[in-house]
Amino acid sequence: MTLDRSKLWSPAVSRLEPYVPGEQPQVANLIKLNTNESAFPPSPKVAQAITAAEINKLRLYPDPNSQLLRAAIAHYYKVDASQVFVGNGSDEVLAHAFFAFFQQALPLLYPDISYSFYPVYCDLYDIKAEQIPLREDFSLHLSDYQRPNGGIIFPNPNAPTAMGLPLSDIRELLNHNRDSVVLVDEAYVDFGGESAIALVNEFDNLLVVHTTSKSRALAGMRIGYAVGSAGLIDALTRVKNSFNSYPIDRLAELAGAASFADEDYFQWGRQQVMQARDYTVRELEQLGFTVLPSQANFVFARPNSKPAKTVFEALREKNILVRYFNKPKISEFLRISIGSQDNMTALVEAIQEIMQQ
Amino acid sequence: MTLDRSKLWSPAVSRLEPYVPGEQPQVANLIKLNTNESAFPPSPKVAQAITAAEINKLRLYPDPNSQLLRAAIAHYYKVDASQVFVGNGSDEVLAHAFFAFFQQALPLLYPDISYSFYPVYCDLYDIKAEQIPLREDFSLHLSDYQRPNGGIIFPNPNAPTAMGLPLSDIRELLNHNRDSVVLVDEAYVDFGGESAIALVNEFDNLLVVHTTSKSRALAGMRIGYAVGSAGLIDALTRVKNSFNSYPIDRLAELAGAASFADEDYFQWGRQQVMQARDYTVRELEQLGFTVLPSQANFVFARPNSKPAKTVFEALREKNILVRYFNKPKISEFLRISIGSQDNMTALVEAIQEIMQQ
Structure with missing residues (x-):
């Protein structure tokens, strides 16, 4: 980047330090x-769902509300479809969540060793943040997060440490943190962790984000989702509909629904x-x-x-x-x-x- | 939305008036x-490209740089791949462009009758804007845009009027407007309009945005693209990589490339x-x-x-x-x-x- 190049940019662009994904x-x-x-x-049902007839229907826009996919996810987790948001990979879901919940006067709290996209979103939306150090043994103690905050986010299991937290720790945090959104990023929860989706009907400030990229082998299809109270999902939907009406393409919606149908x-x-x-x-x-x-x-x-x-x-x-x-x-x-x-x-x-x- | 719901939202979310797409x-x-x-x-080559083998490869992430698709688009328009940006539909490309170029001290200029997503992006990113009225007969006069501005955007042909502008008018505007980005939104240009892509090597502040949703019958696949100077594409890439590394899924990349191969x-x-x-x-x-x-x-x-x-x-x-x-x-x-x-x-x-x- 030269000065000449960036003279036409919004000033905010020069401060960005973009995320660097693993090599492909x-x-x-x-x-x-x-x-x-x-x-x-992915499940053989995914290939079965992507028929020639469906490919010809690509001339039509997808359902902007992704009702088929949201219904499949809601059924799977026994929640209402109004409690489910879907996006182009969990990275897009997280980006919208940072915009929707974490632009606050108080700082967002997240672990110092964690998913390295979090500080990038903070730069993108100019969000104040405070990194909470993990302990010496890389363990995450949610008691360290009981301080004034404009939101809390952590992965469970954490990345890249792979270490998980019991649901009781998350419940304890939520009992003490009612006034800001707690986002549990559960990209890896299906490999032995305990999902906080079990708590979404108890705490209206809890948002749980998942991806189909790992346990459902759909990294190439870009489907992430969030489960939480209808009020939080409403905010995400408002942001999404101010950004891009149709982030889930027709084939992604079919693929995602097929995956959830193959337990x-x-x-x-x-x-x-x-x-x-x-x-x-x-x-x-x-x-x-x-x-x-x-x-x-x-x-x-x-x-x-x-x-x-x-x-x-x-x-x-x-x-x-x-x-x-x-x-x-x-x-x-x-x-x-x-x-x-x-x-x-x-x-x-x-x-x-x-x-x- | 109740007050109770929005108490957990970022204040910015309540001011949004999301875009409402046409019914499906x-x-x-x-x-x-x-x-x-x-x-x-879409072209029969699209269905041919989406094979069972490719569906099984969905376990892998897509290429975050979408090199196959960008090369196909660059080849088609005889530009370098560094002059091409791709996104999840032209709406996502536009959203990133509003962030990347139009957060300026001076107002963005756009027609008062135009694509109704433009004011939504302005709300999303808190961008100052000034709407320039069309003339009585709905015609767009680019001479009306020769005033201090932080950017200019208009569709050509305009929507929903369907009326087009000759390339000479756009060149004239660019000759007088060198210091802010001029974005020509050419979603509908393939049905008889003149594309400003012909001018991207002359004006480093020109960005031309296209979609595959109309003339390439891929609305359901979500592929938009921008063509411009490498400096503008660099800014869009920085914003995209601060938001979502992989907006183009594996099947969308194959479908898009197949479409450009079937002239x-x-x-x-x-x-x-x-x-x-x-x-x-x-x-x-x-x-x-x-x-x-x-x-x-x-x-x-x-x-x-x-x-x-x-x-x-x-x-x-x-x-x-x-x-x-x-x-x-x-x-x-x-x-x-x-x-x-x-x-x-x-x-x-x-x-x-x-x-x-």
């Missing part, structure tokens, strides 16, 4: 464990991930790694005898891609997505070789 | 001429629309309507012997849906999308009956 390299035979995607394809496949997929995760944790610990307790489809692990960056680069040489964050407090860790059992066996063998060198 | 009723045998959709399905079908489709439009204009004029000169896939027409609202409602009774805007200056007009020749014959017959009653 086009390399053959790459074992891709860097963006927490599913190792398995057996969903359960099978998450069991596969949890089994491969158990194997991975066991093997990494035997190789001398410290592995934080994971409730997610990834593990956060520190190779104690070599720098994390060295192991990251050596894995890349072997065509295995994991994620490395060159940031304070976590620069000695690797975030490793849980792929298929074959993927994880290959990873463990590659790490064995690397640690012996 | 689920009625069988409806002749739908209300949202300017294509009467024809014969594209040309056939727009010729069909222009022929059916000629027929419609001729017949409506014979029925005593005033029809504004149209370069779009719709006509804006005033039924001189009955109120527009009466005709709108009578058409609805006959299962034909057109668009009626109950707004100052245009409440005596109907906006009628150009469908297939069969659709337009049915419309003309229905109006004949209504006008005789």
Whole structure:
């Protein structure tokens, strides 16, 4: 960017530090464990739903209210459709939520080690924020969030630590925090966590955000959703309808609804991930790694005898891609997505070789 | 909305007056001429591109930079891929452009009768704006826009009037307006207008926004794009990457690229629309309507012997849906999308009956 370029920009654009997603390299035979995607394809019902007839109907706009998809999600969680909002991936849902709830006089609170898109949204909408440090062992204590605030957001399980919180901790926070929105970002909750959706009818200031990108293997389709009180969903809908009437395309709506209609496949997929995760944790610990307790489809692990960056680069040489964050407090860790059992066996063998060198 | 609901909202949310898109009723045998959709399905190459193998790949994130699609668009318009931005429908592209360019000390200028999403974006991002009245005959004079401004936006052809501007008028404006962004919203340009994309290499402050929803029959797939200088595209990319890394899903990227690869079908489709439009204009004029000169896939027409609202409602009774805007200056007009020749014959017959009653 040169000064010449930015002279035509809104002043706000120059202050942005955009989010950088994990790499999507086009390399053959790459074992891709860097963006927490599913190792398995989506439910076969998804392909069945995307027929030639539906493709021809692409000439028509989608339903701006995504009623089919919202009804499927509402049915799944036993809530009313007025309690469900859908968006183009959970990132869009989060962006609208930051706009809708967190532009307040008091600061938004979120963990210092967390999803790195949160500070980007704060920059985008000029939201004041205060980062609450995790404890020494990377644990998140919600008692640290009982202070004046304009909103609270945290992932559960947290990212990139993978560590989860019990529902009782979240209930305790909500009992003490009634006047600002508490957003629980549950992108990874389906791999062993406890969802706060169980509490949405008790607390009208609770918003729970999910994605279909991980446990439903639909990262490529861009479907995120929020569940909360009708009042919060109303605010999100107002913001969405002031931005883009139709964020969910016709095929995405069909794909999402088909996924929620296939419970057996969903359960099978998450069991596969949890089994491969158990194997991975066991093997990494035997190789001398410290592995934080994971409730997610990834593990956060520190190779104690070599720098994390060295192991990251050596894995890349072997065509295995994991994620490395060159940031304070976590620069000695690797975030490793849980792929298929074959993927994880290959990873463990590659790490064995690397640690012996 | 009750006060109780909005107490948890950001104050900005209560001031929003969201955009209301045209209805998408689920009625069988409806002749739908209300949202300017294509009467024809997308190119057969679109269905060919969306294979079962691609659906299984939905487990993977899309390319956050949509390189395949941007390359296809760049090739089509003979510009560099760094001059192309893509988004989830042209509404999302416009929203990002309002954020990226129009948050300025001076007001944004746009026509008083125009796309009704513009004031909604201004509310969303708290952008000062000044509406420039169209002339008595609904014509747009760009000489009226030569005044201090923080940006200029207008559709060409304009909506809902359907009236187009020659490229020479746009060049003249750009010659006098170098210091703020001029955004030409060309959603309907493929039906007889002259695209300002021809000028993007001459004026680094020109951004041209298009959609695949009309002339490419992909309304249901949500693909819009902007063409301009690399500096403007850079700003849009910064905003997009601070909002949602992956607005174009994997199937949308394939569908869009397939559409741009089928020039014969594209040309056939727009010729069909222009022929059916000629027929419609001729017949409506014979029925005593005033029809504004149209370069779009719709006509804006005033039924001189009955109120527009009466005709709108009578058409609805006959299962034909057109668009009626109950707004100052245009409440005596109907906006009628150009469908297939069969659709337009049915419309003309229905109006004949209504006008005789």
